[in-house]
Amino acid sequence: MFQKVLIANRGEIALRVLRACKELGIQTVVVHSTADSDAMHVRLADESVCVGPPPSRESYLNIHQIVAACEITGADAVHPGYGFLSENAKFADILAAHNITFIGPSGDHIRIMGDKIEAKRTAKRLGIPVVPGSDGAISDEKEAKRVAAEIGYPVIIKASAGGGGRGMKVARSEADLEVALQTARSEAGAAFGDDAVYIEKFLEKPRHIELQVFGDGAGRGVHFGERDCSLQRRHQKVWEEANSPALNSEERARIGGICAKAIADLGYSGAGTIEFLYENGEFYFIEMNTRLQVEHPVTEAITGIDLVHEQIRVASGGGLSVRQEDIKFNGHAIECRINAEDPRTFTPSPGTITHFHTPGGLGVRVDSGVYSGYRIPPYYDSLIGKLIVHGRNRVECMMRLRRALDEFVVDGIKTTLPLFRDLVGNPDIANGDYDIHWLEKYLAEDD
Template structure:
């Protein structure tokens, strides 16, 4: 096992990793920008080191500074968390070259699954269903027209190297195809340095369901069930729950088996998430794989009792999984609300000093956050300030528990999305489990 881990991140995920390391008996090093010196992860790590100014490109994305910090502090491994460098294959390679373990999958795995076309080719060979579409890049508008006619409108154009909604365009008719194709390629080039796109059938108003996997370096892979992440705004998740309220046991098993097969087909190791679209007929299709720990991993931890961060660290250290598939049992229901420092309905960022802070408590309530009273939420980084997670014996009870916890949560001095989540908890469509990715467009503010 590692004697010391450097955490190349900030905020709640850095704190989450520190907690796991402490329970494993591992020393920790926090890195931070010059404006993040009062952050909780800096205060609670065994050591800390400033790696640059506020701009992410000069600090949390500064590979040279992070590697230097690891070498100076004699860290044996680097945990990237999520975001920043978590899915940067070049960073993982540099870690290897410097004799530092990257806590995550191999650079080859990241490149494979980061290339959406190669990922589609890989999972198809493993028997995983995908939406009708191309398995090669589409380079010209003439090719795009022919493909769209073959699979039928509506179609969606996606960036091969993309994610987060960038380089993605939905096309409902031939008339708008040319403009959408050009815009998608332009966005892909600007956002990812690669203009290549592919085209697939557009699945209208699906549910977004993802399967959490654990994999070690000995060929063992298990899944921890699924999460429903359908409540999104502009492709950014706002709320997640586990298990998915509409999956049958048969669907759940097939989806889990597909996720495991896909991971085994590329010799994947570490934690990861297979993301699927679930249509109104109950059919599911592979969308992409996230080769890192997810923001929403706590809901899976709550229903399985598995510490995903600890298992990720154990896997990176070369240890075998502590679980077999038969050990994994889903118990109860969990919901997570992402609390952002934003206007709850206009979504305008609201950085500033927190004046008054009280977290909810009671049975089955968990808060993953790195903020505290008089802490200043900075404008330089992501607006998420906390994740509020609840667990209960069933979904109805979990919704009531979340509503109660939201009522107790006080974050003064700034605007947050707590009121938005209160509105969602009272929504009839949500209570009935009838949501899909179009839910936020229908929600009345």
């Protein structure tokens, strides 16, 4: 087991990893920018190192400074959390060159899955079902028209080098294709420095289903069930739940088995999430995230397994602590992402939290790094906390969520709490009857 882990992140995920390390008896080091000197994870860590000014590129993305912090403090491993350097293959390689363990997959696997075209090819080779589309990047408009005609309209054009909705355009006919292709390339180049794009069949009303997987790096793989992340705004997840209201146990076992075998065959090490669009009983691979997900707590709630403990165990050479037959699914869990944003316009709302009160009681968990008097800096992601609720079934979970949302108090800034109070009372949400377009249509109607 590691002696000292450096946590290369901030906010709730830094605190989440810190807690796991403390439970395992591991010393902790956190890095922080000057804007985060009073953050909760900085206060609670055994050691802290300032790595630069507020801009991320000068602090949390500053590989040189973070490696130097490891050497100064004697950290023998780094946990990257999510975002920032968590899927940076170069960072993983540099740590390895300095004999520091990256708590995550190899740089090679990060590179494969970070290239959306190569990821799709790899998934297909491993037996994972994929969305019909081009075999690689589209070279020109002529090829785009040929591929679109083969798979049928509507089609979606996606950036090879990134996600999050950037470099992503839908063409519903050949007349739309030229403009969509040019726009997607332009956005991809601006966002990722790479204008390569590919084409896939556009599914009209799919759900977003993702499988939590783990590999030991030595040919063993397991899955921890699925999460339904279909409630999204601008391709950003807002509400996640496990298990999905759309799947039955047979579908869960089928796609889970495919994913676990693929991870084993790949020789993958650590946590990963294989993401799908799901429509009419079929799964279509869209990408794999080679890190811990923001929504991992709902999986922990229904399995009773600490996924960060598991990450650390695998990275330290201890292997997986469970076999597939040991993993049982108990009840239902929902996570709401609480952002410092206007609940209607989604404009960021940095500022000082004057009062912060979290809900409690059986089956209620809040992951947050903020507190009363904390000033939210304007430089980073607006996520300030996650409310995770677990119940014996979905009905109980929804009732518990309604109660927990009513108890949650954040004063001094605007948050998305009012949005979730609306959603929990909506009949479609209560019935689990929604797809990836539902939330944006609901918000448009509300305007």
